[in-house]
Amino acid sequence: xxxxxxxxxxxxxxxxxxxxxxxxxxxxxxxxxxxxxxxxxxxxxxxxxxxxxxxxx
Numbered sequence: 001x002x003x004x005x006x007x008x009x010x011x012x013x014x015x016x017x018x019x020x021x022x023x024x025x026x027x028x029x030x031x032x033x034x035x036x037x038x039x040x041x042x043x044x045x046x047x048x049x050x051x052x053x054x055x056x057x
Contacts, residue, residue: 039047
C-alpha cells in the first residue's frame with residue numbers, strides 16, 4: 001500500500017517531467033524555425049543563384 005507522501009511525490013514528478021518535455025520540444029522547434037529563416041533570408045539569394053547556374057548548364 002502506498003502512503004499519502006508517495007502518492008503526492010508521484011503526482012509532482014509527472015508535471016515536472018511533462019514541463020521538461022514541453023520545454024525541450026519548444027527549444028527544438030525554435031531552433032528549426034530559426035535555421036529555416038536563416039536559410040531563406042540570409043542564404044536565399046545564394047541558393048537562387050546556384051539554381052540558376054544549374055539550369056543554364
